[in-house]
Amino acid sequence: MPEKSPSLKAGTSKVSFICTALRRAIIERALLPGDRLPEDALGERFGVSRTIARNALAQLAAEGLVEQRRNRIAVVALPSLEEARDIFDIRIMLEKLVVRHLAGHLTQAQAHQLQQLVEEEHAARHGADGTAIRLATEFHVQLAEMTGKPALIRYVTEICYRAGLSLSAFSRPHSSDCAVSEHTALIDAIRTGPAEKAEALMEEHLEAVATRALINPQGSAGRDLMTILAPYCTIP
Structure with a gap:
């Protein structure tokens, strides 16, 4: 060629x-x-x-x-509220697949890389909500990239950004401290396994993120x- x-x-x-x-x-x-x-x-x-x-x-x-x-x-x-809910439903399924692949196989270097992203989130917790959304999105995209599976990486990256758009569309009482603690717990669950525990925690985390959203277009x-x-x- x-x-x-x-x-x-x-x-x-x-x-x-x-x-x-x-x-x-x-x-x-x-x-x-x-x-x-x-x-x-x-x-x-x-x-x-x-x-x-x-x-x-x-x-x-x-x-x-x-x-x-x-x-x-x-x-x-x-996006409408209904579309935003659909996006999160799809995101939950895809990201449960991500942690299923990673559970019990996360290397020390990968865990350290994820923890660095969490520390950035912690440092930005009193800043603009938009920065918190971006950092949280990067955390989830990085998780997908660690699977090494191109198709999964592509779909998760796209759905994460679409979810970020949904969150940016609606004002919400964002709690950066909650996001930071939830991401820390996810790292531990993925590192130690089992996969079922990590999947359940990912679903719980993403449902909490969706629940914190409010209808208030700007x-x-x-x-x-x-x-x-x-x-x-x-x-x-």
């Missing part, structure tokens, strides 16, 4: 960069459900063509984070996309 041209490789990398930046902005509540994402503004903000911006939006639309309307204006998706009128995305144009 012939190698892809340098320009295509560069374009693909830029699309990935923009997708990563927008996912983070959505999860951290910098971008709210209903915020418009014009291709020209995104292209200018990230220094890319409208075509690359359009491709990034198409990828995010496939992931359920962006809605593309008939007038070609893309907006951050606004408005987005008069918000400037260029200013919102400024901190996300350089990703650590």
Whole structure:
């Protein structure tokens, strides 16, 4: 198979960069459900063509984070409460599968890596809820990546970000201390097993996260996309 041209490789990398930046902005509540994402503004903000911006939006639309309307204006998706519940039901099933694969097989290095993420959550517990959502999402994505199973990693990553969008759509009495303690307990259960105990704890944790959500959509009128995305144009 012939190698892809340098320009295509560069374009693909830029699309990935923009997708990563927008996912983070959505999860951290910098971008709210209903915020418009014009291709020209995104292209200018990230220094890319409208075509690359359009491709990034198409990828995010496939992931359920962006809605593309008939007038070609893309907006951050606004899930309904019913959709959010469905997302969490699917997430619970997928993440129980993750811990089933990992239970009793987590290495010391992996446990340490997860604990470092929990420590970041602990340090951010009195900060913005959006940061807590992002860090919690990263914890669960990291768990999936530790299975080494590409299909499972892909589906769990997508559902975790869609769940993060659902949480960012609704104000909730987020308890970072609860999230931190629940993640610590998960690490211990996965490390020691048995799988049934780890699966039950994962389901209990995700149900608690869903229960802490409230119906309280936030408005987005008069918000400037260029200013919102400024901190996300350089990703650590």
